[in-house]
Amino acid sequence: MNPSASGAGAPPGLVGRLLDTIERVGNRLPDPAALFLILMLLVWGLSWLLSGVQFEAINPATGEPIRIVNLLSGQSLTAFMANMYRVFMAFAPLGVVLTAMLGLGVAEHTGYINAALRRMLSITPKSLLTPALVAVAVLSHVAVDAGYVLVIPLGGVIFYAAGRHPLAGIAAAFCGVSGGFSATLFVPSSLDPLLASFTQEAGRILDPALVVNPLNNWIFTTVSSALIIAIGWFVTDRIIEPRLARTEVDGDTKDLPKMEPLTAAERRGLLWATLAMLVALALFVLSLLPETSPWRAPADTPAVLAGGNPLLVAQAPVMQSIVALIFILFLIPGVVYGYVAGTVKTHRDIIAAMTKAMSGMAYYIVIAFFIAQFLAGFNGSGLGTLMAVEGAVLLQGLPVWLTIIGLIAMTGIVNLFIGSASAKWALLAPIMVPLMMQLGVSPDLTQAAYRVGDSMTTIITPLMPYFPLIVVFCQRYVTSAGIGTLVSLMIPYSLALTVLWTLLLLAFWGLGIPLGIGASFHYPAG
Numbered sequence: 001m002n003p004s005a006s007g008a009g010a011p012p013g014l015v016g017r018l019l020d021t022i023e024r025v026g027n028r029l030p031d032p033a034a035l036f037l038i039l040m041l042l043v044w045g046l047s048w049l050l051s052g053v054q055f056e057a058i059n060p061a062t063g064e065p066i067r068i069v070n071l072l073s074g075q076s077l078t079a080f081m082a083n084m085y086r087v088f089m090a091f092a093p094l095g096v097v098l099t100a101m102l103g104l105g106v107a108e109h110t111g112y113i114n115a116a117l118r119r120m121l122s123i124t125p126k127s128l129l130t131p132a133l134v135a136v137a138v139l140s141h142v143a144v145d146a147g148y149v150l151v152i153p154l155g156g157v158i159f160y161a162a163g164r165h166p167l168a169g170i171a172a173a174f175c176g177v178s179g180g181f182s183a184t185l186f187v188p189s190s191l192d193p194l195l196a197s198f199t200q201e202a203g204r205i206l207d208p209a210l211v212v213n214p215l216n217n218w219i220f221t222t223v224s225s226a227l228i229i230a231i232g233w234f235v236t237d238r239i240i241e242p243r244l245a246r247t248e249v250d251g252d253t254k255d256l257p258k259m260e261p262l263t264a265a266e267r268r269g270l271l272w273a274t275l276a277m278l279v280a281l282a283l284f285v286l287s288l289l290p291e292t293s294p295w296r297a298p299a300d301t302p303a304v305l306a307g308g309n310p311l312l313v314a315q316a317p318v319m320q321s322i323v324a325l326i327f328i329l330f331l332i333p334g335v336v337y338g339y340v341a342g343t344v345k346t347h348r349d350i351i352a353a354m355t356k357a358m359s360g361m362a363y364y365i366v367i368a369f370f371i372a373q374f375l376a377g378f379n380g381s382g383l384g385t386l387m388a389v390e391g392a393v394l395l396q397g398l399p400v401w402l403t404i405i406g407l408i409a410m411t412g413i414v415n416l417f418i419g420s421a422s423a424k425w426a427l428l429a430p431i432m433v434p435l436m437m438q439l440g441v442s443p444d445l446t447q448a449a450y451r452v453g454d455s456m457t458t459i460i461t462p463l464m465p466y467f468p469l470i471v472v473f474c475q476r477y478v479t480s481a482g483i484g485t486l487v488s489l490m491i492p493y494s495l496a497l498t499v500l501w502t503l504l505l506l507a508f509w510g511l512g513i514p515l516g517i518g519a520s521f522h523y524p525a526g
Helices: 013-028 032-050 074-089 092-109 112-122 126-143 151-161 166-179 191-203 218-243 264-288 322-341 347-359 362-381 383-395 400-415 421-438 443-456 467-475 483-511
Strands: none
Touching: 032 362, 032 383, 074 362, 092 112, 092 191, 092 322, 092 347, 092 362, 112 126, 112 264, 112 322, 126 151, 126 166, 126 218, 151 166, 151 467, 166 218, 166 443, 166 467, 166 483, 191 322, 191 421, 191 443, 218 483, 264 322, 322 347, 362 383, 362 421, 383 421, 400 421, 400 443, 400 483, 421 443, 443 483, 467 483
């Protein structure tokens, strides 16, 4: 069977040339760490060129004309050297990621996440196999990248075992894991406080007192998960699978991974681990109930005096503990599962799991160093404030909804070349958040628009780090599958996500549906 007969071969004509161009351009981009180093040097050069220019634009934070600080002056360079390690240590997103990954790493290393996902999918009726798979893929976001190496190959295994085309299962899981990366199925992910920390730092360019709630997009992303599941279900069953009907499965299925049932030890471990997590959650909820609970913000907190819920305002200790709660609520079931199922023998195995999780974050730590230095220079130079104020002047005549769509589209284009969600937002937030604030758009809405754009094109770019791995998963079933095969499978998902997810955000904005906890649509809020 020739896969191209069903449309699963390399994209022809214009599409093929476009993909070739994207690949060539993307391959010429420097490593993200080097990219931020180059951007930092560019900021230094621009600050030197513009430091002598008298701008009429007014800094809204001070009420005075904007002045650019020359970062190449002797005073600035010595301050850069003296503060280099302090800037790195104060880089909030780094602590967010590493802390969350300590708990998630234990849950993944001991096998708890693997067993939980397999159990959820094993009890699903065949008629609901597709939406259940996409839902599990969305849920896997709490474990960051675990979905790529666990859920996506399981998607092919499950569909093949059910007598359906395995590539359709891989595509459906890829849609949920990567296309719906910004969606969350009720459970907040480590991405929520990570992006909020970037948003807050960017917003403080104009408003030094700005506080962004780490769950400021939680309602929107939870509702978005329902949309992702619906899109994945419809596109897989009505478009992708019929298109694959004539594509022969010619791989060596004897060596394929098996969707094996849980062993007695795994079932016992999963039961006790889940019970332990539920008990921990129940105790936590009980600790929130008393009026004198230390989790609540003090009654004299300005946000509480203004009518805010003392548990939900950004200053509440419970809101500031989201990352720690993610760490604990995955550490507990991970440890319990490990001891009960026998995957952990001593406490040294737990420490080894944390060490392994941290070793996987080494590359991110390197990138974070350069991002922190770039942001410090960009914010300290005054260039961010200047771009925000002048950009707001240029965009003042445009409708807000059109500006939001423009931000989504720009993010989607950048996403074709830079795969890391945090790296992209570190680049865009210092420009877009203050700019949109100047137009009266809240940082919460700007971040939500970014999250839509950050997800919709990931599944069609060969430059996404896990893309080649997913091509390999496809080749286990269809030996002739390649990059073109996977891109052609995922384009319908990407188009549907682009249109419908954008409309969902505009519906939230138009109808005034809250984006999340402590979130607003307008700046200043009111």
